[in-house]
């Protein structure tokens with residue numbers, strides 16, 4: 768059995784700070800996802816570039832560009848909008864990260880994994 772949701776403490780997720788990584792056994796043994804905060808809101812995505820199947824952060828948790836405007840894939844520099852996951856620059860332009868539903872209340876962030884599956888999940 769794999770968990771259908773994961774919880775994080777809201778205080779652990781800083782605005783445009785380090786992302787929090789989590790495992791996604793639903794998508795494969797080594798699959799991970801990540802959580803970031805942008806303009807006050809929490810967003811979660813599958814940690815996989817829309818261009819090639821590699822993780823975005825080469826330094827653990829570092830998903831934002833230097834000026835904190837975009838999420839960046841460290842491998843070839845794809846830029847993603849933090850709130851939508853749309854690729855706006857780089858080799859994956861026009862594609863998007865696979866988002867994962869997130870809710871936040873009472874200082875708790877919940878990541879909802881119920882709808883997540885490995886095959887053709889990206890829209």
Ligand code: FES
Nearest residue numbers: 816818840843845
């Ligand atoms: S692998 Fe992410 S930009 Fe190419």
